[in-house]
Amino acid sequence: PTLFPTELPSAKPKSSQTPIATRKNKIDRPKETTLSQFVQAQVDENDGVPNIVGGDIVLKVTPVNQLVQAQVDENGGVLKIVGGDVVFPTNRYPYMTRAFGCGASLVAPNVLLCAAHCKGFITKVEIGRYDLKNNTETYETFSIAEEVPHPDYNRMTIDYDYMMLRLDRSSTYKPVELDNGEGEISLLQDGSNAIVMGWGTTSSGGSTSRFLREVELDVYSHEKCKAAYPNEQITNRMVCAGRSEKDSCQGDSGGPIIDKVTGKQIGIVSWGYGCASPNYPGVYAKVLDQIG
Numbered sequence: 001p002t003l004f005p006t007e008l009p010s011a012k013p014k015s016s017q018t019p020i021a022t023r024k025n026k027i028d029r030p031k032e033t034t035l036s037q038f039v040q041a042q043v044d045e046n047d048g049v050p051n052i053v054g055g056d057i058v059l060k061v062t063p064v065n066q067l068v069q070a071q072v073d074e075n076g077g078v079l080k081i082v083g084g085d086v087v088f089p090t091n092r093y094p095y096m097t098r099a100f101g102c103g104a105s106l107v108a109p110n111v112l113l114c115a116a117h118c119k120g121f122i123t124k125v126e127i128g129r130y131d132l133k134n135n136t137e138t139y140e141t142f143s144i145a146e147e148v149p150h151p152d153y154n155r156m157t158i159d160y161d162y163m164m165l166r167l168d169r170s171s172t173y174k175p176v177e178l179d180n181g182e183g184e185i186s187l188l189q190d191g192s193n194a195i196v197m198g199w200g201t202t203s204s205g206g207s208t209s210r211f212l213r214e215v216e217l218d219v220y221s222h223e224k225c226k227a228a229y230p231n232e233q234i235t236n237r238m239v240c241a242g243r244s245e246k247d248s249c250q251g252d253s254g255g256p257i258i259d260k261v262t263g264k265q266i267g268i269v270s271w272g273y274g275c276a277s278p279n280y281p282g283v284y285a286k287v288l289d290q291i292g
Contacts, residue, residue: 081197081198081200081209081213081214081248081249081252082201082247082276083215083243083247083276085213086212086213087130087211087212087214090131091130092214093176093197093256094127094173094174095107095127095173095174096127096198096212096256097112097125097126098126098129098132098199099112099114099118099121099122100123100124100125101118101253102115102121102122102251102252102254102255103197103198103199103200103251103255103256104118104125105256105265106171106173106174107175107176107178107265109170109175110170110171111164111166112164112165112167113162113165113178113256113268114147114165114254114268115161115162115253115269115285116149116150116153116161116162117153117155117161117253117271118253118254119149120147122144122147122165123143124141124143124144125141125144125165125167126139126140127139127142129212130211131210131211132199132211140172140173142167142169142171143167144165145167146165146166147163147165148163148164148165148166149163150163157233157235158270158271158283159233159235159237160237161237161285162268162285162290163254176258176265177262177264178264178287179259179266180288187219187259187288188219190220191218192218192259192260193216193218193260194218194241194257194258194260194266194267195214195215195257195258195260196214196215196217196248196252196257196258196269196282196284197212197213197214197252198212198248198252199252200249200250200251201249201250202249203249204249204275204276204277206250208251215246215247215248216246216260217241217247217281218241219239219240219241219266220281222236225239225240225281228279229273236286237285237286237289237290238286239266239267239283240283241267242280242281245276246276247275247277247281247282248272249276252269253269254268254269255269265287266284266287266288267285268287270285271283
């Protein structure tokens with residue numbers, strides 16, 4: 001198959017959401033496409049690098065221009081790490097990527113995994129950052145050669161919130177391992193410990209962080225996740241995680257949430273009601289079942 005389609009899907013960047021009370025699901029749902037069909041590792045003929053084949057609802061993306069700001073203001077804000085700590089040692093998460101308004105994770109030497117609702121916001125990324133005000137840090141800067149949101153991404157329900165970004169060259173940093181369901185114990189069982197990280201705001205509508213921060217959360221069962229959001233469509237592509245006064249927040253969209261024990265990425269920061277709002281966990285795009 002072609003490494004990247006000549007014409008990208010026509011989905012537009014995430015804009016305002018229909019009010020919760022009037023939101024409806026589409027009657028004719030799009031044909032489901034697993035991420036394994038959408039994103040298949042291939043070996044590049046030139047360099048041998050694997051490439052990729054084709055409350056208020058709050059998206060966790062920081063505005064990067066006036067257009068995005070207008071969209072965000074209309075939504076009531078976007079999501080940073082709340083109730084967490086600065087990462088130590090500073091190189092603990094070598095795959096963590098700064099995407100200037102979003103986060104992302106390195107999943108292959110020249111490929112990032114991000115959220116589809118970040119489409120159109122990202123023109124360059126940095127890998128290896130920790131202190132954003134320390135220009136003496138050793139890190140890599142890349143341009144985005146191509147962005148491919150999942151073809152079934154639904155901006156109304158925020159379903160299939162996956163996007164792959166191809167870098168203009170390969171990174172030397174180590175990619176994250178994705179949850180593929182292998183192992184005796186599911187990484188998504190209720191109560192499992194997970195960690196989410198980013199440079200987003202430390203409170204809803206607050207200031208973004210200078211340092212990379214992390215926070216530990218508890219994974220919710222699918223049933224508990226649906227119970228927390230009875231007015232929303234919690235699909236099989238979503239997983240909830242939260243803990244009292246702890247959450248991802250504005251500016252963390254697209255970044256990884258990982259299993260604390262194995263370090264495998266289990267999801268992508270996607271959406272939620274505010275940040276660390278009581279009884280409302282963060283909602284993440286689930287990696288499992290989309291890469292098998």
